[in-house]
Structures are given as structure tokens and as C-alpha cells.
Amino acid sequence: EVKLLESGGGLVQPGGSLRLSCAASGFTFADFYMSWIRQSPGKAPEWLSFIRNKANSYTTEYNPSVKGRFTISRDDTQNVLYLQMNTLRAEDTAIYYCAKHRLRGYFDYWGQGVMVTVSS
Amino acid sequence: DIQLTQSPSSMSASLGDRVSLTCQSSQGIGNYLSWYQHKPGKPPKPMIYYATNLADGVPSRFSGSRSGSDYSLTISSLESEDTAIYYCLQYDEYPWTFGGGTKLELK
Numbered sequence: 001e002v003k004l005l006e007s008g009g010g011l012v013q014p015g016g017s018l019r020l021s022c023a024a025s026g027f028t029f030a031d032f033y034m035s036w037i038r039q040s041p042g043k044a045p046e047w048l049s050f051i052r053n054k055a056n057s058y059t060t061e062y063n064p065s066v067k068g069r070f071t072i073s074r075d076d077t078q079n080v081l082y083l084q085m086n087t088l089r090a091e092d093t094a095i096y097y098c099a100k101h102r103l104r105g106y107f108d109y110w111g112q113g114v115m116v117t118v119s120s
Numbered sequence: 121d122i123q124l125t126q127s128p129s130s131m132s133a134s135l136g137d138r139v140s141l142t143c144q145s146s147q148g149i150g151n152y153l154s155w156y157q158h159k160p161g162k163p164p165k166p167m168i169y170y171a172t173n174l175a176d177g178v179p180s181r182f183s184g185s186r187s188g189s190d191y192s193l194t195i196s197s198l199e200s201e202d203t204a205i206y207y208c209l210q211y212d213e214y215p216w217t218f219g220g221g222t223k224l225e226l227k
Contacts, residue, residue, distance in 0.1 A: 044207055045156075045164065047216040063215040097163055105154050105211025108176065110163035 002026040002109045004098050009114035016088050016118070022081040022098030022111055030054060030076040033101035036083045038094035039113075046094075048072075049083070050101065066092075088118045122146055122210050124219035132227040137198045141222045143191045143208035152212035155184060155193045157204045158221075164207065168193060200226060 008020040022034070035050040049062045049072040060072050071084040081098050096114050099107035123146035133139050143153065151171035156164035166175040168184035171191055181196045195202055203226055208219040 044218045044220050045158075045209075046218065047209070061214050065215070099163075102166075103169060105152060105209060105216065106166060106169035106175065107154075107156075107164075108166055110165075113163055 002100065004100065004109055004111035006096060006098055006111045006114035009096065009116045011117045011119065012088055013120050014089060014118055017084070017086045018088065018116060020083040020085065020096055020098075020114060020116070022083075024079045024081065024098075024100070027100070027109075029074075029079040033104075034072075034074060034081045035099045035101060035107060036070075036072060036081075036096060037099055037107070037110075038092075038096045038116075040091070040094040045097075048096075051081070085116070088116075090118050092116060093118050121215055122149060122213055122217050124208050124210055124217055126206075126208060126219035126222050128222060129220065130223040130225070132225040133198050134227045135198055135200065139195045139198050139202075139224065141193045141206050141224070143193075143219050145189045145191070145210060148189060149210045149212035151186060152210060153184075153186070153191050154209045154211065156207045156209065156218075157202075158207060159204045167206070198226075 003025045005023045036048040039045045051072045052059045069087045073082045098111045100109040102108035125144045127142045153171045155168040158164045171186045172184045183194050185192045205221045205223045207221045
């Protein structure tokens with residue numbers, strides 16, 4: 001059974017940092033692209049970033065809304081996806097999901113999400 | 121960024137109704153569009169990918185179609201479990217973008 005479990009969320013002050021983790025199991029993590037997607041309260045989801053697999057050199061793509069502040073990475077030895085978030089702003093408050101790609105744009109499995117609140 | 125406009129923003133329908141939700145793209149994206157169903161407290165669930173392909177485990181009453189830059193998600197016979205918010209996603213061009221959603225309720 002495929003499982004994705006996010007952790008690392010919480011309350012952080014504006015300008016602060018957080019690192020989210022997504023522990024994957026039930027599939028060969030190293031073979032698949034992975035994404036981070038967030039959803040602010042009452043808004044549509046927003047795709048943030050994805051990281052390709054080793055065969056594609058772990059290259060990354062970012063939404064300009066977070067490029068330069070957020071960094072996606074992965075540890076295929078531990079089956080974990082990360083999102084390092086720096087210089088956080090109030091508008092970064094959202095539920096953050098990790099998602100596995102079946103194909104480009106087809107996220108076949110999602111985690112349950114982790115809440116990040118940026119507030120003083 | 122490519123804008124996806126979903127219509128209607130909300131709707132109500134009766135059990136057994138045929139329901140069509142629309143997603144219009146601001147520019148050509150080919151078939152690089154998927155649909156997701158989102159229920160409260162759960163992560164989004166994939167329904168359709170590449171505009172017309174049914175995702176794994178999705179009932180056959182769901183279908184996707186395309187006419188130019190207009191994409192549709194159709195439910196042939198509405199069931200109570202289909203009440204949710206439906207989002208389209210374009211993945212032709214970065215940044216990938218979601219539409220604003222259509223909230224589907226039972227009448």
C-alpha cells in the first residue's frame with residue numbers, strides 16, 4: 001500500500017524557516033518524480049515544486065511564487081522528500097501536501113497534508 | 121502564467137442527473153489537463169489525466185473531454201458520494217496551475 005506521510009509543519013513567525021518531510025512507503029520511491037502542493041484556506045491548490053528521479057538527474061522545477069525561498073530535495077536511501085522553506089510570509093500559511101507522480105501532471109497518491117501557519 | 125477558469129463556481133444537482141463541469145484555458149495546453157476531486161479533510165483525488173483518461177479506480181460514470189481550449193468533466197449519473205470540489209490542473213507550462221474549482225452539491 002502506498003503511503004505518504006508529511007511532517008514538520010507548525011507555527012512559525014514571519015521571516016522564519018521550516019523544513020517539511022514526506023516519508024514514502026509502498027512503492028519504489030527512487031523511481032518516481034515527487035511534488036509539493038499547498039492549499040491555503042478557502043483557495044484552490046497551488047503547485048509549488050517537483051523533483052525528478054535519479055535517472056533524470058534529480059532536476060527540479062519551481063513555481064515563481066516560491067522560487068528562491070523554497071528548496072525541494074529527496075533522500076532515496078531513506079525514501080524521504082523534503083521542502084526547505086525560508087523567509088516565510090503570512091501568505092505561505094496553508095496545508096502542504098506531498099504527491100507522487102504517476103505521469104506528468106497526474107498525481108496518483110497524496111499525503112494527508114501538514115499545516116503550516118505563518119504568524120507573529 | 122496560464123489561467124484556468126472553471127465554471128460554474130458552484131452548482132447543485134439531483135441524484136441521477138448528468139453533470140458537466142467546465143475548465144477553460146487562457147492559452148493552448150493541448151491535452152495536458154487533469155481533474156481532481158477534493159472532499160473536506162482529505163487530500164485531492166485524481167479523476168482524469170491527459171484530458172480524457174480515467175485515473176485508476178475512478179468509476180466509469182466519470183469522463184473527460186476537450187473542445188479546443190475548453191475541457192469538461194462529466195458525471196453521467198450523479199451519486200451522493202460525488203459531492204465535492206473539483207479542480208482542473210494544467211501541466212503544459214510551468215508553473216503548473218489549478219483552476220478555481222467547482223463546488224458540486226446535491227439538490
